[in-house]
Amino acid sequence: MNPLLQVAGIGKEYRKGSQSFHAVSGVDFSIARGETFGLIGESGSGKSTIGKMITGLEHPTSGSLLYDGTPLWTDNKFNRLKPGEMQIVFQDPQSSLDPRMRVQSIIMEPLQALPAAERKAKGTTEKLHALITRVGLKVEHLNRFPHEFSGGQRQRIAIARALITDPAFVVLDEPTSALDVSVQAHVLNLLQELKRERNLTYLFISHNMSVIRYMCDRMAVMQKGRIVETGTVADIFNNPKDAYTQTLLSSLPSLHAKKVDNECSTEQSLEKSASKSS
């Protein structure tokens, strides 16, 4: 089967005068339909730039991006093949919702880009009410403003907004990094459930190894604009080949850090939890 998203030799170079900086260079990966693909890296690794290039915020300076077989960019122009097909959820729900808009208008906003007939069909009151309750909020919340909500609730609003157009592919750019642990658990659970219910494909961008391990099927590790390792999550966690991946894994503070000390803590805990569940 063809991959839903194919990233081939993509690069992003920023020029300032005679200086140039490669934020991303020669990145290849592909995401199959129904998969959750994790992109992990530290700040400045270029992982967010890739998310921006896929969603049309930044144009690549080399390589190609194919969505369902069709190129997303021709030169510097973004081809929005089918509006609403692809959506994004940002890290900071504080600034990703317009403070002067009510929740209802925020959630309905992506529909504005759709053709009139589709906009009507997808923007019915029943659909809106079903969606807001599905993400764990109440119908009466629709009339409120973003500042009346907690961080977790705001992220739920952002998720509802991304889903109103019934997308097939969602980019999740550090969706839980700004949230408390207990809130993160709710949001991750919600994302998992929604994926199953709506046959979504996710690109999950994060700096958090444990979140990626828990959420993703396959992953790529990025460092300084390049991918250093790609593979299934289990492979990379159990048998990291690249030195940088090994460093990342060993710096991960784990609850069992003290006990296991120098051994690969995550591997152990993985085994432990696996045996517990069986």
Place this chain on the structure above:
Amino acid sequence: MSGMTANTESISKVATTKPVNPFWYKIRRNPLTLFGLFLLLLILLASIFAPLISSYDPTKINITQRFAPPSGDHWFGTDEVGRDIFTRILYGARLSLGVGVAVVFGAGLIGTVIGAISGYFGGKLDQIIMRLMDIVLAFPSLVLAMAVAATLGPNLQNAMLAIAIIKIPVYVRLARAETLALREKLFVKAAVTFGIKPWRIIARHIIPNALSPVVIQVTLDIGDAILLVATLGFLGLGAQPPTPEWGAMISIGWKYLLDYWWYPTFPGLALFLASCGFNLIGDGIRDILDPKANR
């Protein structure tokens, strides 16, 4: 000691777990703003109910009563053709306030739209718009207003247009600066990823969020605009007699200052109080909407 700033910041976050921000609560704690509000309300009510407060006609000439000093009949005295100055000030307030508010709101609206467009699209368009604004700002505002008003012909409409023209660049710059910051906000980026058209993003996201500083500037500018209208009136480039306009009244009255002090004094006082009121309110609103600017 280093680290102090960090502390005050984090504590204020803790202290206001929910941003309760009632406008009135803050206004009430600021006596100067309250005073400004009181002044304006007084002037506004007086001008609205002018026919009820005074039984005189603001333009009716009564030669027998010329230069009557302030008395029970004529509170602020009369002018060189016997018109009641108090009455003329009341009706003049309608004109001054109305013109001041209209001009500044017009300039604010036009300037904000131009600034938002300029800032959002950037590039050549932005360059051209900003250079044009720089040209307007390069002239002393009064000189430019006089030039425009004189070229177009001395009447009230042209004076308003002149003031609007010299005020627009301020709003363009303000709105553009806000737009540049807003363009980087995630909610604007989100709208771009949805495929929302630029004009819609400007109308729905940029302008509503850029409005706070514009509103502050508008309230601060109304006082200034009232003064400018009066100045043009004083110079004979604004409202023409016998329209009761404060600037025109002062313009004629100042010649009689030594003999009939009340003639220019009272319109001048009215002008002072009105612009004072708007400035106090402007300051107050700025403190509330933009607490950082105060420090």
Place this chain on the structure above:
Amino acid sequence: MLLEIKELTVEFTSMQDKIKALKNVSISINQGEIVGIVGESGSGKSVTALTILGLLEKNASIPAGSITYKGRNILTLDKKELQALRGKEIGMVFQEPMTALHPTMRIGDQLAEVIHRHRRISYREAYQQAVISLAEVQINDPELVARKYPFELSGGMRQRVVIALAMSAPPDLLIADEPTTALDVTIQHEILKLMQDLAAKRGTSIMLITHDLGVVAEVCQRVVVMYAGEVVETGTTEEVLHRPNHPYTKALIGALPDLAVPGQALSAIPGESPDLRNRPRGCVFASRCADSLPICVEESPVLEQAYNGVHTHQVACWRREAE
């Protein structure tokens, strides 16, 4: 005992509302100990730090409790005495290193100035000390870094400088509020290690405030779990993380994706944190607790020994397992 917080209550008045940010908080830190204060936003962990440092804003009041540092009650000190205490006796490291650094002053000069002030040595000697202290926080080429400005350094390097600054006096107690939250994991690891080493070498106690249980596990000897302004559980890191007794601690650990099995839902805590303006009458966690008893909503539990025989491990829960 170096620092002892006893039944501390802190309130904030915001317009008409009174917010009880801390209620009956008791925490103690021994000489040379690293104690983790862990909690989510609104748990009161940062307020605790600011109270110790005397940096609460004007709208805060302390209706009850005491903070004893080396036998003196900090809450009764005046501004000058507090100023002397901060920096010299108690060092501070915050999440954002840039806020603690002077933006237009060279690193070496910033450090030298503080050392010069605290140790009463000549500026020249202080500058030499500054370079040494940069080497101590594992900065390669300290002479070069001393000549740089903060903006020329990476986030991790800046935080090292802030640690050098905080440790320059040297203090007996270091309060670190989310010191590694803004940093990448690989750097976080190094910074935590560095703090641990410095503390061990100089006998400095550290109060490490964090939301990250992983960080606690990595460096802390003891941990205090806070929820909605109260201490709900405390004990050695081993006891609390491996044998949690309070339902909140258990739920918090359960909510971590670290140990979860992919494909299975994370055990999330239902509901939201209580409104600090209207504290519930009973246990603060009762409304979200899976095994609450009738008494839980009636009366607040107090900190008591958890599990018989382990005197260091205390928990505030009516269902405390005293097996």
